[in-house]
Amino acid sequence: MKLKWLGHSAFELISNRGLNILVDPFIQANPSCPLKVSDMHPDVICITHGHADHYGDVIEIARNNPNLMVITNYEISIHLQKEGVHTIGINCGAEIKLKDVKIRMLDAKHSSSLDFNINVPYAGNPGSFLFTFDDNLKVFHAGDTGLFSDMKFVIGDIYKPDIALLPIGNIFTMDPSQAAIAASWINPKVAIPMHYNTFPSIEQDPAQFKIEIEKTVPDCHAIIANVLETIEF
Numbered sequence: 737m738k739l740k741w742l743g744h745s746a747f748e749l750i751s752n753r754g755l756n757i758l759v760d761p762f763i764q765a766n767p768s769c770p771l772k773v774s775d776m777h778p779d780v781i782c783i784t785h786g787h788a789d790h791y792g793d794v795i796e797i798a799r800n801n802p803n804l805m806v807i808t809n810y811e812i813s814i815h816l817q818k819e820g821v822h823t824i825g826i827n828c829g830a831e832i833k834l835k836d837v838k839i840r841m842l843d844a845k846h847s848s849s850l851d852f853n854i855n856v857p858y859a860g861n862p863g864s865f866l867f868t869f870d871d872n873l874k875v876f877h878a879g880d881t882g883l884f885s886d887m888k889f890v891i892g893d894i895y896k897p898d899i900a901l902l903p904i905g906n907i908f909t910m911d912p913s914q915a916a917i918a919a920s921w922i923n924p925k926v927a928i929p930m931h932y933n934t935f936p937s938i939e940q941d942p943a944q945f946k947i948e949i950e951k952t953v954p955d956c957h958a959i960i961a962n963v964l965e966t967i968e969f
Contacts, residue, residue, distance in 0.1 A: 737749060737750065737751055737752065737871075737873055737875070737969050738750040738966055738967070738968050739875070739899070739928075739961075739966070739967045739968075739969065740964060740965065740966045740967070741928070741930065741961040741962070741963055741964070741965065742762075742763065742766070742769045742771065742964070743762075743766050743767075743768030743769040743934060744762050744766050744768060744769070744789060744930065744931060744934045745759070745760040745762065745784070745789070745790060745877075745879070745880070745901075745903065745930050745931045746758070746759065746761055746762050746763065746766065746769065746792070747759045747760070747877065747901060748778070749837075749867060749875060751835065751836050751837050751869055752836060752869065752870060752871065753835055753836040755779050755780065755834060755835040755836060755837055756777065756778045756779045756780070757778060757779070757781075757782060757837065757839075757867065758776060758778035758780070758781045758782070758797070759781075759782045759783075759784070759865065759877050760782070760783060760784055760790040760791075760792060760879070761776065761783075761791075761793050761794050761797055762788075762789045762791075762792035762793070763775075763776060763793045763797075764792075764796070765789075766934065767934060768963055770963070770964065771964075773793045773796045776793075776797050776800070776801075777801055778797065778801065778804060779803070779804065779835075780804070780805050780806075780807060780834055780839075781794055781797065781798070781804060781806045781807070782806075782807045782808065782839065782865050782877075783806065783807075783808035783809075783812055784844065784862060784864060784865065784877070784879030784880065785809075785812075785844070785846060785847075785848035785860075785861075785862035785863065785879060785880060786811075786848045786849050786850045786851070786859025787848065787849070787851050787859075787880070788851055789934070790879070790880065791812070791850070791852070791859075794806060794816065794821070795819050795821060798816075798819075798820075798821040798822070799820075804821075804822065805822050805823070805824060805834070806821055806822065806823040806824070807823070807826060807832065807839055807841075808823065808825065808826075808863075809825060809827060809860040809861060809863055810825035810826070810827055810860055811825075811858065811859050811860030812825070812850075812859050813825030815857075815859070826841050827841060827861070827863075828841055828843050828861065828863060829841070829842070836869065836870040837867055837868065837869055838867070838868040839866075840866040840895075841863045841864070841865060842863060842864045842865070842876075842886075842890070842891060842895070843861075843863065843884070843886050843890070844862040844863050844878065844879040844880065844881035845862075845881050845884045846862040846879065846881050846882070846909070847862065848860055848861060862880060862881070863879060864876065864877060864878045864879040864881065864891075865877045865879070866891075866895055866897060873898050873899070873969060874896065874897040874898050874899070875897060875898070875899045875901070876897035876899065876900045876901065876922065876924070877901045878900065878901060878902050878918070880908055880909050880931065881903065881909060881910065882909065882914070883910055883914045883917055883918055887918050887921045887922055888922070891921075892922040892923050896923070897922060897924050898924055898925045898926065899925065899926045899927075899928065899969065900919060900922050900924040900926070900927045900928070901928050901930050902915040902918055902919060902927055902928070902929060903915065903929075903931035903932070904929040904931065904932045904940050904942065904945050905931045905932040905933075905934075905937075905938030905939075905940055906938065906940065907937050907938055908931075908938065909931055909938075912929070912940055912941075912942070912945035912948055913944075913948055915929065915945055915948075916945060916949050916951070916952045916953070917952065919949055919952070919953050919956055919958075920953045923953065923955075923956070924956055925955070925956060925957065926956065926957050926959055926969075927945075927949055927953070927956050927957075927958050927959070928958075928959050928960075928961050929942045929945045929958075929960065942960045943960070945958060945960075946958040946960060
């Protein structure tokens, strides 16, 4: 599996059989992402919740890639269907398999609305995603979330991810110290910070996250990814 951070909470995951998964496709208005919407050719898009910095450019990318499938919660899927996008609407706990990857939606503690819409409609419960690849490698994308006990008793104890992508920006999500606690509960082999330094309001030093991880989860390797860096697992 290959993983590439596109800045903020956007990630590209490519399976061993070439399935291209794009999570939270915030590209065009993402100041930390140098790519264009026309550069994106995913097979699957997964959206954790409805806020503009996660919903992002899903409609434009879908129009450029007619065979694309979007996986998100039921409410967002209904909205996308009205825009002519192929979607699978699922909810917390559900799992589907596409090619050589199982995709399960799990919980997150946050809010969710289509905040870019003038009416700001409700966009269902926010979520997170667990990706299980054919070699049983498991990647957990936490979405936007605060610290909550399911990270230990469900995500950590039951699903046991190998790689955890955790927000550290504060204000809207966990800060570095809280994200380190989350990592201690999830107990992955690798933890990668996200959702920081995109805007002034979420400025954080990822080195602090790495220090906290080394103190609280000594068996976990914290990787501070560079934008567009490809990491192979």
